[in-house]
Structure formats: structure tokens, C-alpha cells
Amino acid sequence: MTTTGTPAVRTRDAASKSEVLSVGRAAALSAVLVCAGTGMGFVRDLLLAHHFGAGPSTDAFLVSWTVPETVSPLLIEDAMALIMVPVVTRAMLRPNGVSRLARRVAPRLVLVLALLSATVMLLAPWLVRIAAPGVHQASAVTCLRLTAVTVLTFGVTGFMSATLRPHHRFGPPAAIYLAYNIGILAMLLTLAHSWGITSAALGVACGSLFMVLVQLPAFVRVLRRDRGAAPDRAARPHTEQARAAARVEARHVQIAAAAPVVTFTLVRQSQVLVERFFGSSLPEGTISHLNYAQKVAQVPMMLALLVATVTFPRLVRAHLDDDAGRLRRRIEGDLTVVALLIIAAVAYLWTFAPLITRVMFQHGEFTHADSVSTARILRVYSLGLLAQCALGVSVRALSAGRRPSWRTPLAMAAGLTVTFTVAALFSASRGAGALAAGNALGISVAAVLQLVTVRRKVAPIRFGLLGRRLLVTAGCAVAAGFAADRATRLVAGHAAPIVRLLVGGVVLLAVMAAALAVAALVTGAFRDLRGGTAGPDAAAPPDAPQARTDGTGRTGGTDEAGSAPPAGSLPAMRRVNG
Template identity: 25%
Template sequence: MGNTREQKEITRATGVMGFATSLSRVFGLVRDMVVARMFGAGFGADAFFMAFTIPNLLRRFFAEGSLTAAFVPTFSRVYLDQGEAESRRVANICWTLLLLIMAAVTLCGILASPWIVRLIGYGFGAIPGKLALTDFLNRLMFPYIFFVSLLALVTGILNVLGHYFWPSVSPVLLNLAMILSAYFLADYFQTPVVALAIGVLVGGLLQLAIQIPVLRRYGYRFRFDFHFRHPAVRQVARLMLPGIAGVAIYQINIVVTRLLASFLPEGSVSYLYFGQRLFEFPQGIFVVSLAQAVLPAMSRQVALGDDVGFKDSLRYALVLIALVTLPAAVGLVLCAIPVYSLFFMHGAFNYEDVRQSAVVLAAYAPGLLFAGVSRVVVPSFYAMGDTRTPVWISFWTLLVNAGLGVLLMQPYAHVGLACALTLASIFNCSVLLFILRQKLGSLGLKYVLGSMLRILPGTLVMAGFVYEVLQHASWGQAGSFWFKIALLGFAVAGGGSIFAVGCVAMRVPEAAQAYSLLKRKLGWGT
């Protein structure tokens, strides 16, 4: 594969967003540690996680999902073909329209909250006061979707302009707001978990607020513009409407999982949440960053009619996904109990909570590769202006997840629900690749598979090393914190080094390119 300009741009953008997202994920881990220590995995935590499901779901399919996927290719074409002045006009119209729509959605969500909460947390009705608390928390947090939807529009503009850092680092503010609210406001409420909901609301506002000055530096100052019939805006709407359905169906998978978990013993919703949070750690740091970085590049290639470059960018992104997710999935399984034991086993969170969360994470982990591939393949459809195909695939994925969830929750409880989501991710990824190949012809997936086979030996040796190192501590017992954290750090650093050497020995070219980029950024050898 050629070392093209677009590949370098994808790698650079992924690196910038990966670093910024790493920072936010570290704060997210601290936030989850605070939540686990203060609220445990019971009544209040279950209610909060279930309530946060609703605005978080809307964030993903109104904001991060369909809006970004529809807006970035359209805005990129306007910016390249018609210039900055017209791109500013399109930005103003989209801002005005989105502000009106999300104000209406937020109001409707608050008014309809009792029915929505009963629908997704039906099993909570058996526990007095649990549905009422979930409803109150949902109403309190619902305006969060208003702020982060506007944030998604700003992020899309900045990404097209080549600015990635501040949009990627903004979640740090959400995590900080939640941490500080939990520590300083919890004692002021009869139900302490209400403090977390206030943190979500404040964090959403701060995330949007810090982006506006950055945008102004590029000459974009939002003004109301009601010319909603502008061709570019209509194009965004045409792409976004089916995109909403597609991302909504994907997110409904998580809602279905939590709905089924509400019928399981208390704590099941929390176990699934904590398992998913660590599962999303590598996904959020690299996979989401790569998907965001590859969409503008692919959109430019489609606009220029560069089919060869488009496929080349896709293959390159898929190999990078495998390069990160294969060792990450193995590491998640091996390090689950040590990580939960070290950072979460305090206060209200006991060793049984550690063990149950770790088993859920182990069930999620194999799906990391497939979820990562899907994250890159779906923008390929979006870049080509096709948002309908992912909708239908997501719909069938929803049915697969729901069916498997019902079958597996009886014998395996919450672990069965996690396994169902993993199997549904495999189904989703396989069908996406099959249909994309039908549309474009050969994608060169043999090259991707060959790279994965070269990545595998280093992964296996890494796994053996990490497993042996972690046997030297008793993770079920409290104490020896500094020894254990040093041991875990040695296992992770040593395992990562072994994996890197393995990739170099097996001549994985993308690993060498990533290493060269790192050397240049750090000034090594200069």
C-alpha cells in the first residue's frame, strides 16, 4: 500500500484525536471510580445509569452519529467547491435549524419522561421508588442532548477545517463536572446520586462553550439564518433522516440490553455499565478517533472521484483497527479483575461486584475488533451518500441482539446479555463488509487478513507474558496497592513492548508507519 497524503492525514488526525480522547478517557475512568466508590452497584446507581441511557442514546444518534455522518461530507463539498463564504452560510443555516429542532426534542423528552422511563426500565417497577427516581434523573439530565447536539455540529465544522484536538478533549469537562458534583454536592441531596445528574447537565454546557472561541478563530460566527431550503441543508437532511434511524437502531441494542437487565437481580444494570465502560476505553481512544479521521478523507476522495484512493484509505483504516483492537481485546480479558480490583474495589463496590463486572467485560471483549471494523465501514457508506444500507443492517442486528439476549439471559443472566451484544456485533460487521464489497467490487480484504495474521503472533506472546506477570498478586484481597499497580503497569508496558516487537518482526507496515510518526512527534533521532 502506498504512503499517500491521505493516509498521513488519517494517521495524524487519528493521533491527535487519540491523544485528546485518551485524556478524556482517563478522566472518565476516574469518574467511574468515584461513582463506584460513592454509589456502588445498587439502587441509586442502577437508576442513574438507566436514566442516563436516554439522553446518551439521543446524543449518539442525533449528534455523534447521524448528524456528523450527514453534515461532514456535505459541508466538505461546499467548502471545497464553493469556498469559505458559502460554507459559513451553510453553517449558520444548519445551526439555526438544529437549535430549533433540539429545543423541541428536549421539551418533548422532559414531558414524555414518565412513559419513556417505564418503557426502557419496566423491570424497575417491582422495586418501590426506583422508577420514580429514574424518571426524576432523566428529566434533570435531558437538556444535555441540546448542548451536545450543537457541539456535534461545531465538531464537524472544525474537523473539516483540519482541527481535531479541542473537540476530542471536550469530554474531559463532562467528566470533571460529574466528579466535582459527586464530591461536593452529594451531601446536599436526600438521594446523593442526584449530584451526578447535575454534573452531566453542567458538563454538557461547558463542552459546547469551549468550542465557540475556537470556531471564531477560523472566522465562523454563528448568526440566525432561516433559509432552510438551501440545497446543502436539504442534502444534510436527506442523509441524516435515514442515518438517525440507523444509529438509533444500533443504540436501541443497548437499550434492549438494559431493559432485559432490569428484570434480572439488582446490580445487573450496573455490572453491564461498568463492563461496557472499560470495553469502550480502547474503542473511544482509537476506534472512534480513527472513524472521525477517515470520514473527511473519504469524503474528499469521493468528491474528487478517486475510487482507488477511497479503497486504499479503507484498507489502511481496517489494518489500523486490527493493530489496536486485537491486543486490546486480549488485554481487557486478562486485566479485567486487576483493573476493577485496584481502581473500583473501595467503599460500596466489593469484590463480588469486581468479579461480575470483569466477567461482563470478558464477554464484551471479543466484539472489540468487529465493532471497530463497523465503525470504519459505516462512514464508507456515508461518504458515498448512502445512509440507507446501514439502517437495514442495523435493524437486523437489533433483532439478532434481542433474540439472542432473551435466549441467553435465562441461563447466563447479565453475562448472557453481554455475549448477545458481542454476537450481534459480529453479525453487523460481516453483513456490512459483504454489502460494501457488492457495491464497490474487491476491497482488497486479503491484504487486511494477511496483516491480521502477522499481528497475531505478537498478540499471543503478549498474552502469555501478561498472564504470567499478573499471577504474582492476590487481586481478591485489598491492600498492597502500590505493589499491585506497579505489577499491572509492568504487565501492560511489557506486554505492549512485546507486541510492538512482534509486529516489527512480522513486518507489519502500518506498525512501522505509526512508529515513524511517533518518532517525529517526540523528536527522536533529530
Template identity: 25%
Template structure:
């Protein structure tokens, strides 16, 4: 197995651990405070720093990597450490200013995010937010450390970054039940610091040495700020799409926003587990190859990354379409989440799944352009996609009877159109890069996934008929159907001789022989 594949698998495992712990955090909060004013206030307070800085932090990390590679290649290791310290210290200063402004205007900030909060709930939200907004500098430098570790080919530690954060929050929730809910934000604040401290020793092992160096006239700082702006706009476009979707969903039948949110959570789980893991590993490598002007390996890496995404996402999206109802039922249908909510969420999941390959390839292709220090093309394509998404939302919801399904289909369609535009733009920019290979893998993946869909549907119905209803029986039925489907899909792509699969098989065979 290649070094890139091992790194991607390691990051997937780390991401899974982090997501499980994040789910544990939600369960602990729900168990301790239920649906109360305290939980509402705390959730809003956690969301505010994330919304304020996550987009900025992601943009900084994205712009940092290709420029680090450029500095390291042209001026050496000492200059790249100097560049890292300059970015690090400038980010700290900017974040401190943002924190001070946020602490002064906390009531106004909370009202923007929670207009309906009043009385005790508002008082708690202001207190919680004011404490947590002090952690924005920790959040900022965590993203810089994450980018530094990724460019040094350490991907597992950045993937585990949420672990100390979620652990500290879980501890603070448990302590708050016995003491006071007002210690909740301080646990989260310590968790934000913990994210940075967790990564720091590993960064130092990779050569990072902190120095209080600031040079506002540095050409690479200016270049980075120039690259950050389009990335930030591109991230903001996705946020606007989500806001528009939820706003229109609020005009539909009751529960539409929740159904859209739950279906999107399942879609984002796939994105976080597989797509983000692959793009995080591939991006630093592409940046280095671009800096070295190694066009052959650069193009080969693009094709491999895209083909791996196709091979992973196509069966998942087809599986989600045919098994949407049992998946949603097993995961969510309990308590107040009734059969109606299951139906609405499964419908949204089906139409989100249609565009899953678009979401995945959009992220990979965006990273390809960023590695070429072209942040403008993804921004323009993203803006076009946003306009298309809003137009289709109105068309599907207002002029057809698709309702909730129309919102999800509009998002999927916009993602697929964006990917088509990005492919076209990339071919214009770098010339032919292996489109025939990608198309061939796509066709083989579709054929394998359709065969999988037929057999999985038959198996699910037969096992369901034999076992009957009941939570455990339904879980077993779904697990058997998914397991058989995975075997059918894997066998099919092996028979169809997909290159990426053959590389893995040959690697395993050679290891077995050596053993």
C-alpha cells in the same frame, strides 16, 4: 509520522483527558452524595437529555460532513458557510421545540426513565430534568460545531469538548454541598453551553461566520435529513440491543446487570480511546476523497484505517481475555464490589473481548459507507445484527447454561457477523479495495498476539508468585505483565514486517537523521 496518525494520536490524548475528568466527576458526586435520592435524581436528569439528543446529534454530525465536502467542492467556501449556518439555525429551532415540549411534560418523561421514583426523589428528578432539558439547544449546536471542526481537520478541540461540561458539574457539586442540591442542574446547564462556547472561537478561526440564515427548501438540507434518518435508526438499533441485553440480564442471578455494565464500560473505554479517535480523523478525509472521486487514495485510506484498528485492537482484546480477572479486581474490587462481582464481570469482559475487533471495524466500515453518502447499507446490516443478537441471547441464555457469558457472547457474535456483511457489501459497492493486505495484517496480528499471550501469562504467574498478594503488589504484577506483553507484540509485528509499522519506523528514522 503521517498527518492522519498525528491527528489520531492527538485526539486519543484529548479523549483520555476528557475521560479522566469524567471519572473525576463521578468520584466527586459519589463523595458528596453517595448513593442517595439526590444522586439518583441527578444521574437520571443528566441521562435524559443525553438519551434524547445524543443519538440525534451523532446522526446530524455524521450526515453533515459528506454534504459539507460536496457543497465546498462544487460551490466553494461561501456556499459551504451558508450551508453550515442553515443547518445550525434549523437545529436550534428544532431543539427549542423539543426543549419546550420536554419542559411541559417533564414528569411524564422522568417516569419513562425512572418508573420507581416517588416522593422527594421524584420531585428532585423533575426539577433537575426540567432545568437540564433547557440545554438541548446547546447540545445540538455543539455537535454541529464539532462536525465543522472535524471537517476542517481540527480534532483535538472536539475531543476536549466534555472538559468544560465536566468541570462545571464538578464545581456545581462542590458548591451544592455548601448551599443547596438544587443548584446541581444549573451547573450542568452552564456546562452544556460551555461545550459550544469552548469550540466556537476555534471554529471562527477556521472560517465560520454566523449568519441568521434559514432556507427550509435548500436541497442540501433535504438531502441531509434524508441521510440522517437511516443513521438515527442505526444508532437506535445499538440502544435497543443494550436494552434487550439488560432486560434479559434482569432475569438472571443478582448482579448480572451491574457485571454486564462494568464489563461494557471497559470495552467502551477502548472504543472511545482508539476506534472513535481513528474513525473521527479518517471520516472527513474519506468524505473529501469520495467527493473528489479519488478512488485510489480512497481505497488506500480504507485499508490503512482498518489495518491500524486491527493492529491496535487484536492485542488489547487478547490481553483482556487472559488478564480479565486481575484487571477487574484492581479497577473495581473494593467496598461492596466483592470477589463474586469480580468473577461475574471478568467473565462478561472475556466474552465481550472476543467481539472487540468486530465493534471496532463496524465503526470504521460504517464511516466508509457514510462518506459515500450511503446510510442505508449500515442501517440494514445493523437491523439484521439486532435480530441476530436477540435470537442468540435467547438461545445462549435459555437453552444453554451460559447465562451472563451468553449475553456477552451473543453481542460479540452479532458484531462479527455484521462486520463480515459490511465487508461483503463494500466490495460489491466499490469493487476490490485491498482485502488481501487486510487479511495479511490480520494474520500477522493474530500470530503476534498469541505469542504475546503465552509470554504475558508466564510473566504474570512468575511475578505474582514472587511478589505475592496485596493491592500494590498486584498492580505492579499486572503492569509488568502488560509492559512485557506490549514489547513482545511490538517486536513481533516489526519482525513480521507489517507495512503500517514500517512507515512509522521509517518516519522516526528520517527525523532522527535530520536532527
């Protein structure tokens, strides 16, 4: 019998701790760079609000901004990453696999994206007329033709990011939005008075080029290192097999994986199109109010999902190792950590929404009435952030295997149907608030359907355990939000708004951390969280029974009565793929 003090176990423990530190460092570096890019984005939005307010010119620009808003998740964050990260991870297992893959995929990708970009430019007048018939057509068309270049540049950016992340190069991909917003700010500061709102569209085009340049050195180094890693003598007879595998991977990128993921991303982004379409028929400035509220609400969501972004390559490796137990712990851990972060953010946004919009946007042409409307929408949007994050984690879990499921776009289509129905029924009477509520409700429906699919097709995630963690966290967040509001009124009631926001944030985090610590001791709901995020079974002795020896995909610790799917319904990879 192996004791816990043997060298094998100590080596296993050290490996697990090293992985935790690696994930933590990558997440911290990414968070710093993303926060810097987000800060620049806030400055960008502040300048837009200051120079142009919330009126017809900003509405026209925001219609053109639909292009980068659509291609960003499609070609950078969601579709491209979900398709390419697993493919690149598998290619790394073969000699020169990544460089061969890049040579086969990149030229075709650039050609297709360049043609799409030119098509958007040519069809700009018709696209504007269809998407937002109520906006100023001439300004929207000019801006759309400038932002159309992002179809090409965002695609190249996403391909580079998806290649760098499996190599644990997280810095350059995390810096892309910092570079992007620097380009926009440069154009706004130099050309806003002479070019008007068109300067912002030109900034989008320039910033997208900066996104490529900031990753180019690291991308070139990765490809050179891959080509320089010559195979040993035993591997040389398999060179032709490696080339054949690269061809298979290239076809996989084009056909098998692309269709469901691309469809999902486009359907998800259609929620914004629904808002813009119905918002164009509401009073002027409605689209701008929706946009500013959404930009603020999405910041904590992006930061929370950094956890899933950093752990995604490890999730792919767990799929490749056919380890259902590790998959379950990884997914449960990601869902829990993301929920902890986003629920705290929702409590803060709901409590201090009026102050947030006042500090950020109420300057120059952006009036007090604009600030109040944006704050009202922000509160409603924040109710859908948890579902947004759960959807992001579950999509990565489903996409880590070789064949992403068509259930993903179907779930998103169901959510979009809910969004459209709510907007069509209530936008005329309830205004922008109905559009935000439809967004939150629709994404919640999609997230629930996705989690059910993950449980059935990927790993036996324990809904009972996750539900208890969610209830405990939500209760702590409500208490923390109430305490932060009261403390801010007592301590800094007459201080400047920015001071009140800082005091409220500190109090909310302190109260929530204390409440979670007490709740964790009392309920034990978070006792295995570290094991869920660490990855390997660090605590298990080497001779312990493996988690999947019974063929059910169950692992030790599945103590939720009735919370796991029945035996035989669960993974192993061949069941996931079949």
C-alpha cells in the same frame, strides 16, 4: 519516461509525507485530549462506585443516562459527523459556503432539538416505565428530566465538531468529553452527600453545556474566516449559484442523508436498551455491572477509531475526486491500523480484567462480588470490540459519499435481532453474561454485513489480505497476552494490583510489537500499509496509468486472486450513488 528523481515526483513524495505527518499530529493531539477525557471519566465512574456502589440508586441513574448515551452517538460521533462532515467539506469548496450552511441549518437544528428535549422531560415517567420497569421509578424520572437537556446541548456540540473537523481543527472536538466529565465531577464532589444520585444527573446537564463552550471560540473563528474569504472577481457572478448550492446542501442535511444514518444510530443504540430492559429483571446491580464493564471496554475502541475520525475528511475528498483506488487503500489502511490497536487492547482486557475492575471500582460501596461480576462481563464484551471498530470504519466509508445507503441500518437491524434473541433466550438462565454475549454476537453480524456492502458499493477492499493481517495480528496478540500474564506472575506476583497492570501492559506491548515485526517480515502482510494510510499515490510517477482508467475501480496492487469484486460492479462515484 519519468524517473523517480524528478522534481515532480519529489514534490509528490513531499506532499504525501506532509499528509502523513498532518494525520499523525491530528491523531496524536486527539488521542491526548481523548485520553484526558477518558481519565476523567474513570475518575467519575470511580466516584459513582465509591458513593453509590452497584445498587438500585445507580441502576436508576443509569436508566436516565440512556438519554446522553443515545444522543451522543446520534448527535456527536456518528450520525451528525457522518452527515455533516461531507456536507461541510463540499461547502468549503464554495465562497462563504460554510457560513451560509451554518445560517441555514443551525437555527432549525436548535429549534427541533429544544422541542425534543422538552418532550423527553414531559414523558419521563412513561419512558422510565417502558425502558426499565424494574428500577426505582421516582429517582429514575428525576434523573431523566435533568439529563434530557443533553438532547439540545449534544446536538449543538456535534454540529460544531462536524464543522471544525473538515477545517482540520481537531483539538476542541477532542476536548469535549474532558469538559463533559469535569462538569459531572464538579457536581459529584460538591453535591453527592446532599443530593445523592441526582447530583450525577445534574452534572451530566452541566457537563453537556461545557462541551458547547469549549468549542465555541474555534467555531466562531472558523465562521469569521469563512465570511472573510471574499471571492475574486471571476467568482462574483456565481454568488447566486453558491446560495442555491447552500440551499441544496441544507435540504440534503434534512432529508437525503439524515434518515439512513439516524436510523442506523438509533438501532445501534437500541442494543443498550435491550440490555437495560432485560437487566432490570435480573438481580439488583446487574445494570451497573453491565455499564461499568461497557465503559472500560469502549475506551480502547474510541482511541482506535480516532484514526478513522481523523482520516474521514480525506475519505470524503477521495469520494469527491472519484478515486476508487485511493478509497480502497484508505479503507484498508484504516481497517488494518484500527485492528492492530484494538486486538492488542482485547488481549490486555481479557488477560487482566479482574485486576482492572479491582483497581478501578472496588472501593467504598463497590464490593469484591461486584468487581468479579464486572470483570466476567468485561471479558465477554471485549470479544465484540473488533467488530465495533470494523463497523465504525465501514460506516464512515459508506457515508463519505453523497447518499448514505439504507443497507447500513438494515445491517444493524440484523445485528440487533441477534442481540435480542440471545438476551431473550439465555438472560434468565445465564444472567448478565448472556446480555454481553448477545451484544458481541449482534455487532459482529452487523460488521460483516457492512464490510460486504463496502466492498460491493464503495471500493474493492481485499478480504484475503485483510484476513491474513487479522490472523497474524490475533496470533501475535494471543502470544503477547500469555507472555504478559506469565511475566507478571513471575516478576510482580506479590506487588500491588496497579503495578501488575503496568508491568503486564509493558510486557504485552513489547512482545506484540516484536511478534508483529517478525511476522511482517515473514508474511509480508503489512508491506503496503503505509501506502494505505498515507492517502495519495506517493510512489507512483506522474505519468503512470491512473488506477481507474479501466472503469473497474481496480488499482495497481490488487494481487489477491479472487479477492476483488468482478469488473463492472465497482465504483466511480456515480456507481456508488446510483
